[in-house]
Structure formats: structure tokens, C-alpha cells
Amino acid sequence: MTKITLGIDIGGTNTAVGLVDSKGKLLQRFSIPTSQTPAALVDAVKAAYIACTLKEYDLKGVGIGAPNGNYYKGTVEFAPNLSWKGVVPLAEMFASVFSVPAWLTNDANAAAIGEMQFGAAKGIKDFIMITLGTGLGSGVVVNGEVVYGHDGFAGELGHIVYDYDGRSCGCGRRGCLETYASATGIVRTAEEWLTNASVSSSLRNNTIITAKGIAVAAENGDELALEIFDFTAKILGRQLADAVAFTSPETIFLFGGLANAGDLLMQPLKRHFEESLLQIFKGKIKLAFSALPEGDAAVLGAASLAWHELA
Amino acid sequence: MTKITLGIDIGGTNTAVGLVDSKGKLLQRFSIPTSQTPAALVDAVKAAYIACTLKEYDLKGVGIGAPNGNYYKGTVEFAPNLSWKGVVPLAEMFASVFSVPAWLTNDANAAAIGEMQFGAAKGIKDFIMITLGTGLGSGVVVNGEVVYGHDGFAGELGHIVYDYDGRSCGCGRRGCLETYASATGIVRTAEEWLTNASVSSSLRNNTIITAKGIAVAAENGDELALEIFDFTAKILGRQLADAVAFTSPETIFLFGGLANAGDLLMQPLKRHFEESLLQIFKGKIKLAFSALPEGDAAVLGAASLAWHELA
Numbered sequence A, B: 001m002t003k004i005t006l007g008i009d010i011g012g013t014n015t016a017v018g019l020v021d022s023k024g025k026l027l028q029r030f031s032i033p034t035s036q037t038p039a040a041l042v043d044a045v046k047a048a049y050i051a052c053t054l055k056e057y058d059l060k061g062v063g064i065g066a067p068n069g070n071y072y073k074g075t076v077e078f079a080p081n082l083s084w085k086g087v088v089p090l091a092e093m094f095a096s097v098f099s100v101p102a103w104l105t106n107d108a109n110a111a112a113i114g115e116m117q118f119g120a121a122k123g124i125k126d127f128i129m130i131t132l133g134t135g136l137g138s139g140v141v142v143n144g145e146v147v148y149g150h151d152g153f154a155g156e157l158g159h160i161v162y163d164y165d166g167r168s169c170g171c172g173r174r175g176c177l178e179t180y181a182s183a184t185g186i187v188r189t190a191e192e193w194l195t196n197a198s199v200s201s202s203l204r205n206n207t208i209i210t211a212k213g214i215a216v217a218a219e220n221g222d223e224l225a226l227e228i229f230d231f232t233a234k235i236l237g238r239q240l241a242d243a244v245a246f247t248s249p250e251t252i253f254l255f256g257g258l259a260n261a262g263d264l265l266m267q268p269l270k271r272h273f274e275e276s277l278l279q280i281f282k283g284k285i286k287l288a289f290s291a292l293p294e295g296d297a298a299v300l301g302a303a304s305l306a307w308h309e310l311a
Helices: A038-052 A090-098 A109-117 A183-194 A209-217 A222-245 A255-259 A263-276 A294-308 B038-051 B090-098 B107-118 B183-194 B211-219 B224-249 B259-262 B263-276 B298-311
Strands: A003-010 A012-022 A026-034 A058-066 A075-077 A102-106 A127-132 A137-141 A250-253 A288-290 B003-010 B014-021 B028-031 B058-066 B076-077 B102-106 B127-132 B136-142 B251-255 B287-291
Touching: A003 A038, A003 A109, A003 A294, A012 A038, A012 A058, A012 A209, A012 A294, A012 B102, A026 A038, A026 A075, A026 A294, A038 A090, A038 A127, A038 B014, A058 A090, A058 A109, A058 A294, A075 A288, A090 A102, A090 B102, A102 A109, A102 B058, A109 A127, A109 A137, A109 A250, A109 A294, A127 A255, A137 A183, A137 A222, A137 A288, A183 A255, A209 A222, A209 A255, A209 A263, A222 A250, A222 B224, A255 A263, A255 A288, A263 A288, A263 B028, A288 B251, A294 B028, B003 B038, B003 B090, B003 B107, B003 B211, B003 B298, B014 B298, B028 B038, B028 B298, B038 B090, B058 B090, B076 B090, B090 B102, B102 B298, B107 B127, B107 B136, B107 B251, B107 B287, B107 B298, B127 B224, B127 B298, B183 B211, B183 B224, B211 B259, B224 B251, B224 B263, B263 B287
Parallel strands: A003 A058, A058 A102, A127 A250, A250 A288, B003 B058, B058 B102, B127 B251, B251 B287
Antiparallel strands: A003 A012, A012 A026, A127 A137, B003 B014, B014 B028, B127 B136
């Protein structure tokens, strides 16, 4: 019977679940809406696992990637992008329902572990993983180890403040990086800019503005959409330059929904990033996309967290 | 014969040299102006060592703390606060002149090592050392190890950008944290604010504005001076809150000239810092002054770097 771990990625919208073998092969995956109580979500994952699993596996453990995930305690605490309140002992809940050990970390830390074990960060000892989804997450790796900090909460670059008088953030403060640089942030930029009636853009034809829609418009040469990408890239590039001054990574990897915009994002990002870097870092730090299949990095990372702990 | 290492702290103005035994006892120290060529400085340190040393010691190594110090290469590279240009192989130069091995790191990393080995950071695995001198330096410690980054240059928090349209910085960019939060930065604030003729302040009686003079005025209740401290503390507090989101330290230590302002700085700093923190970090992160004697942390740190490498 094949030994597996479950990799669980708690997203703002959906929770992805993957069955992963010890070599990092994703054998099967399914997805469940996140917006329910933690207990209901855990039960739904269990029910789906039982219903969907095509053959019998030897489940060894559960690894969870979650926003505001506390590695040391296995809890999700005050996650601004989830409807859950307070402190949720999610690792314990999964361990209890599945009767196997469970571990939990920041979803972006999980992505970083996945990238390090099975992706483009193999052999890279100092890197940062930036996840551009509903919010902006980050996993900071120093000397081959994820930085958890004294309380398990390190790596919240989405809540580095770009503009103290800026956009209101789900965390209760203003101007956090993720209110600009994320799938949600780029939509806010478009919506704000489109309120200026004198601005013309093909985006006005869209009934709903989405990150994908902005990318399509930009690909078709829409000037406003291109400016929106440039604006987003400028803010992200500046803040990543600050991050370099902090831990001097060899590479910064981008991953998640907004990263799918590819060169639309990467080209202006590289330019703004390079311009913003302190002299001693110029020309030395690589920006790259995650090498893991879209959406799988977090699930593989969460599963590899479990494999790592079981080893 | 007592075994010692030399701890050398290259400051913007002065270079401090300390003779330190293996238990971290500072046996003797002297100081030399930094503003000369690197070769002249190294020779001057050697000459002073020969002339000033009161008894014979068994010199085992040299540890150097320098701005923009590259731990891996032993070089000082493009240091914005020094008159030296380009890349200076300072560790090699000291090793050659003293005929003992030499190691070099960021001056603030050296201070962090000193604090960890001989100061208030004993037993603390995740902390940040902030040095508030001519510039603002930082040493980031994660899991008991100084973060050097992929190229040896990590921990340049003085060059995190606070205001992209802000004050010009020695690094060639604008609005770096150290242009506000440093002995030099607080003087710039005072000078800027005093150009407004309608502002009254006892600082107008000072022929030269210094950080110390501003502290004295604030102690005597001068409102402008108190506002200057509050402004400085707000900027530093906000940026330290961002730093917490990055590596989640247990404590942030302050050290250096401006830290001598004591409660004048610490009281507003704690308030602004706490206000700026992301919810999950509120009430958990300590701000404290270095426990090492003024000016000795960097020298002890540099010396302890050498002891650490010799061990």
C-alpha cells in the first residue's frame, strides 16, 4: 500500500487537498470551499477523502498550509482573509479526525518548502517565495530553513506597509502591500482608476473586473491595463527591494493567480525591482516564477512539511 | 600570556579597536579616525596596537565590524557612509599586517553577535539589533544565527525605504530609514523644521544642532525637540513593525548614539511600534536597549566573531 501524506492548502476562497507520495508525486487532488466553520471544513475534507480516493493508501500524516498559520502551535490565528475568528487549532482538529499526526504552517511557507523540495529552489539556501493570490503571502528561507520567528508567524510580507495613508486592509490597518499586489489588489487599482470617467479602457466593457480580465486587456494592448500592471509591479518591486535589504535572497520566486500574468507582470517588475535595489544588490538577485505546476506548490509544500516532520 | 582577539569597529567617524579575551572581557581599547585610506587605517591600527598595548598578549585573530561588510569575502563594498570607494578587502589587509586570521561582517551583525554572546540577547534565538549611529545598521538573528544572506550583505535595514520621495540618502536613493532614524537623521529633522521661522524652540540658541543637543532640549521640555523625537520614533516604530512581519523576533535591541536618548526615544517608540504592529504580533515583541556598555557592543561583537571562527 502506497504511503502518502495529505497536503492541505487553506486558501481565501478554496481549500485544496492533495494526496502526495514520499517522492513528491501528487497522486490525486480535490478542492472544497473554505467559507464554512473550521470543524465543518475538516469534516468535509474527511468526507471528500473517503468518497474521492480511488484506491486505498497508507495515510501517514497531514500537512496544512494556512494564512496566519502558527507552525509551533498548529493554529490559525486572526487570519484577515478568512471568516474564522480568533485562534483555530486546525492541526489538532485534522489530527483528531484523520487519526494521524498533523502539522501546520503559513500557506506561503508551505509553498516555499514545496519549491525547495520539488521545484526550482532545489539547492538554493536563501530565497523568498511570494504567493500572489487573494492576498500576498511569503515564505522566507534563510540558510536552507524556513524562518518561523519566535512565535511561528514570521514571513507576513503581505502586511508590510507600502502607504500608511493607503488602502484599507483586511488586517485592520492601511496600505499593506497585499492591498496593491495581489489578485484582489490589482482589481482594486482598476476599479479606482476606472472611476475617473475621462480614462478610456476596454475594461469598461467587462461587467466584472478580475485580475484575469485585466491581464487579457493588457495582452490586447489596453493602455490602462498595461499601466495597472506597471503600477502593481512598481509597488511590488519596491517592497521586494526592501526585502532584499533584509535577508539578501539569491532568488525571489513568484507563484499564485496573479503570477500567471507572466511577462505582463515580470517585465515591469524586474525593471522596478532593479531600479529600487540598494547598490550592493544590483544585478545579483534573480526574480523567477515557481517551477511547480500552478496551484500545486502549496499542496505539495503542505504535504512535504508532513513528510519532513515524519522523517 | 593571555590569548586575545582584536575587535575592530569601523564607524562613519571613528574606528574603535578593542583587545578582548576569550570570555568577552574588554582588556583595553583605543580609537582612530576612519577618514583615511583603508591601507593607512590598517597601518594606524597596527601602530596604535604596538604603541598602546600595556602588556604582551597572544593575538589569535582579528574580527572586524564594518558598514556594508561582506562576511563571505571579508570585504567592505560600496559603503555609503565611508569615503572608501568600491570593494576593499579589509579582512585580508588586517590579516596580512597582523599575521593572524581575520574575519569581517556588517558592524551591526557584529553588535548582534556581541549581544548574543555577552549581553541581553543571551539565550534569545530570534532577535534584531538596531544600531543608531551616524547611520542605522541592523543585525538580524534567526534561530540563533546571524542572517548573512546569499552574498553576505543581509541586514541593511537602514536602507529600507520609508518615503520614496523623501530625503536623499548617501546610498544614492531617497527616503531610506536611516535618513530619519539615526543621529544624522534626527539632526536633519531639526534643521528642516527650524527653517520654518514661525516655530519657536530653544534649539535656536544652539550654534550647531546635534542629536545630543536635541535630547538635552527635549529633557528640558522644549516642545519642538519633543516633537522631533516623536516623529523619529514614529518612523522607526513603523519600520520596525514591518521588520517584525518579516522575521518575527522576540526582542528588538537598540544600541548606539541615538539610543542614549533613553526614554525620550523609547517611550514614543514603544507606542508607535505597538500601534503599527499587525494584530498577531501586538503585545508580544519586546523593545529594549543593548545591555552592553555604550560603544562596546560593536567591538565586543567584532572580537566575538573572531573567537567564534577560531573555536
